[in-house]
Amino acid sequence: MSNDQIISSVKDTHLVQKRRNQMIKGAIALFKEKGFHRTTTREIAKESGFSIGTLYEYIRTKEDVLFLVCDAIYDQVRNRLETATDWDNPAIANLEEVVESYFRLMDDxxxxxxxxxxEVKSLKPESRDYVIKKERDMVAMLEKMFSACLPETFDAQDASLLANNIFVQGQMWGFRRWMLQKQFTLDQYIERQIHFLKQSLSTHLIQREETS
Known part of the structure; x- marks a missing residue:
């Protein structure tokens, strides 16, 4: 399943995207306040600025709205990583820029x-699998960046684990904000995480040289 497979009776693709973006913003505001299950489609329509009849011209179910929210989140992550990555001149400095850009997006x-x-558990299996695949794609971009910046340094397994670590560290800023944001500013958090990343890379390189 993809965004394009959500049925709409409206054929104007620009208008469909505009209305769905309104739904996404409205739904996020409501899901924050009430959660997915306690939010009604009528409330989503009102928060989005149009009638319930108009809402159903662009989606079929409330689950479609949640799917659109999940899809939009990962589209923003992908776009941010692609914008920050210099594939023509991969270097450690660019890797740091990518990580910092990702962390700042997670703050936003x-x-x-x-x-x-x-709420992703509320999606049907097909839609949930699609969202999980998109997450794997995001991690794969980080893996590719590590491999490009540090050729012949990491095997596929190590690169995958390191990419997953970075991915989770970015999300952790939000998940554990009740603690972390009392101890660190965002800049401090990013600086320390990149510091630990560079330490890890240096240790890995030294170990490889000692065993080669």
């Missing part, structure tokens, strides 16, 4: 990320 979207992980 911390409410949305929390909602997605809390």
């Amino acid at each position: 979207m911390q409410e949305e990320i929390i909602i997605m992980y809390q």
